[in-house]
Amino acid sequence: xxxxxxxxxxxxxxxxxxxxxxxxxxxxxxxxxxxxxxxxxxxxxxxxxxxxxxxxxxxxxxxxxxxxxxxxxxxxxxxxxxxxxxxxxxxxxxxxxxxxxxxxxxxxxxxxxxxxxxxxxxxxxxxxxxxxxxxxxxxxxxxxxxxxxxxxxxxxxxxxxxxxxxxxxxxx
Amino acid sequence: xxxxxxxxxxxxxxxxxxxxxxxxxxxxxxxxxxxxxxxxxxxxxxxxxxxxxxxxxxxxxxxxxxxxxxxxxxxxxxxxxxxxxxxxxxxxxxxxxxxxxxxxxxxxxxxxxxxxxxxxxxxxxxxxxxxxxxxxxxxxxxxxxxxxxxxxxxxxxxxxxxxxxxxxxxxx
Amino acid sequence: xxxxxxxxxxxxxxxxxxxxxxxxxxxxxxxxxxxxxxxxxxxxxxxxxxxxxxxxxxxxxxxxxxxxxxxxxxxxxxxxxxxxxxxxxxxxxxxxxxxxxxxxxxxxxxxxxxxxxxxxxxxxxxxxxxxxxxxxxxxxxxxxxxxxxxxxxxxxxxxxxxxxxxxxxxxx
Numbered sequence: 001x002x003x004x005x006x007x008x009x010x011x012x013x014x015x016x017x018x019x020x021x022x023x024x025x026x027x028x029x030x031x032x033x034x035x036x037x038x039x040x041x042x043x044x045x046x047x048x049x050x051x052x053x054x055x056x057x058x059x060x061x062x063x064x065x066x067x068x069x070x071x072x073x074x075x076x077x078x079x080x081x082x083x084x085x086x087x088x089x090x091x092x093x094x095x096x097x098x099x100x101x102x103x104x105x106x107x108x109x110x111x112x113x114x115x116x117x118x119x120x121x122x123x124x125x126x127x128x129x130x131x132x133x134x135x136x137x138x139x140x141x142x143x144x145x146x147x148x149x150x151x152x153x154x155x156x157x158x159x160x161x162x163x164x165x166x167x168x169x170x171x172x
Numbered sequence: 173x174x175x176x177x178x179x180x181x182x183x184x185x186x187x188x189x190x191x192x193x194x195x196x197x198x199x200x201x202x203x204x205x206x207x208x209x210x211x212x213x214x215x216x217x218x219x220x221x222x223x224x225x226x227x228x229x230x231x232x233x234x235x236x237x238x239x240x241x242x243x244x245x246x247x248x249x250x251x252x253x254x255x256x257x258x259x260x261x262x263x264x265x266x267x268x269x270x271x272x273x274x275x276x277x278x279x280x281x282x283x284x285x286x287x288x289x290x291x292x293x294x295x296x297x298x299x300x301x302x303x304x305x306x307x308x309x310x311x312x313x314x315x316x317x318x319x320x321x322x323x324x325x326x327x328x329x330x331x332x333x334x335x336x337x338x339x340x341x342x343x344x
Numbered sequence: 345x346x347x348x349x350x351x352x353x354x355x356x357x358x359x360x361x362x363x364x365x366x367x368x369x370x371x372x373x374x375x376x377x378x379x380x381x382x383x384x385x386x387x388x389x390x391x392x393x394x395x396x397x398x399x400x401x402x403x404x405x406x407x408x409x410x411x412x413x414x415x416x417x418x419x420x421x422x423x424x425x426x427x428x429x430x431x432x433x434x435x436x437x438x439x440x441x442x443x444x445x446x447x448x449x450x451x452x453x454x455x456x457x458x459x460x461x462x463x464x465x466x467x468x469x470x471x472x473x474x475x476x477x478x479x480x481x482x483x484x485x486x487x488x489x490x491x492x493x494x495x496x497x498x499x500x501x502x503x504x505x506x507x508x509x510x511x512x513x514x515x516x
Contacts, residue, residue, distance in 0.1 A: 134477075141183055148184075158334065165514045167513050172340075297354055325508055
């Protein structure tokens with residue numbers, strides 16, 4: 001099975017840059033699997049900045065909802081590594097589309113077990129603030145935490161990104 | 173003195189499951205000291221799910237306010253471990269009841285020093301988001317941080333739970 | 345170049361106390377560079393409590409905006425250590441004053457490279473909660489994360505404070 005890595009951390013903690021470095025250390029060129037959709041100018045700006053940082057070594061696939069399918073279709077015997085950025089936006093897309101996120105997470109983990117080439121996942125810590133007053137926000141942060149646990153359990157490595165620097169959580 | 177462990181982390185980071193495993197590794201059967209009260213359906217649902225996960229090896233005590241008393245009354249020479257889940261809800265209960273939480277925290281730490289059997293505490297990281305606009309929320313997160321520091325200082329071990337995986341903070 | 349250390353963590357995680365201990369371990373007496381301004385009673389109360397905790401070994405400098413200048417003016421050949429508490433409030437002051445925070449962060453890092461005496465920075469994790477609904481809050485947490493990354497990269501050591509206890513992030 002291909003090596004799998006999850007990198008988590010707060011907003012602007014340097015997760016994406018770190019994940020890009022880790023992915024390229026696993027092989028070049030690499031595939032960037034983007035879960036973001038440019039719903040508004042703020043997000044469009046963020047996507048553009050991320051794309052500008054990545055160079056010509058990256059091919060980009062869009063997978064706002066069918067992440068298991070994107071992994072299956074991009075898996076190769078030559079070991080081209082994939083970077084999934086990020087699980088939190090993917091979950092948000094699933095919830096907004098009214099999809100069954102628990103089934104989607106199960107399908108993702110099942111697909112991960114069948115992968116031959118490496119995968120690096122970026123995700124977010126969203127549960128270390130005060131309990132949100134908004135019920136939907138509470139539902140989202142609960143689901144995000146559960147997805148993080150499930151994917152982290154399936155991965156070989158788990159890293160916490162703190163102010164741009166990686167802290168290894170697993171394996172110890 | 174009985175071994176004491178504190179496990180902290182964000183919402184849905186897997187703290188309770190990890191704490192249950194650690195508690196049972198210290199002895200079986202074990203006692204679950206619940207600080208939660210079913211004030212609303214959302215909380216009742218969470219309590220029911222937590223109880224369903226724990227099996228027949230657990231006896232449950234309710235201690236929404238008098239946590240020091242619950243530790244004193246459940247302390248035994250046979251070393252039956254206790255799991256306190258969680259300090260953040262306990263603090264919330266104290267504040268809602270208009271109790272002196274600083275005195276209660278002092279009493280808890282004093283009782284901890286007298287314990288013979290092991291205790292595992294679950295608590296929450298609530299201070300790593302944006303400063304809340306709500307003044308009560310700011311007061312709560314300040315108090316929660318101070319209680320976490322105080323109990324962590326009194327414990328033998330401190331763990332940070334990240335996406336279901338434990339990271340040892342103390343002892344180094 | 346003088347040793348440089350950054351300590352990050354959530355609210356009330358014990359960062360300031362830990363930073364004071366680390367600073368005094370680098371030399372006595374020490375200089376406290378305060379970025380806080382007493383805009384309201386809540387903040388005035390916090391400043392007074394922090395000052396009461398520090399003893400006569402500390403000289404205090406106020407630097408709500410010109411942090412690079414404060415470092416330059418307090419740098420000595422005798423190695424008197426400085427504690428900057430904290431970068432998050434400094435950033436907040438810059439934003440409120442309409443200053444160019446990116447230029448200020450560049451100037452800070454450039455000044456840091458010229459320092460002879462040690463510097464300890466305190467900063468906050470503000471990006472591990474739910475995405476704020478308030479646009480200004482989102483802008484602030486993005487900027488705070490970027491400043492944290494930039495200063496952490498320039499520092500020799502990076503520590504994450506968890507419930508009053510330090511976890512070393514860098515160097516590994």
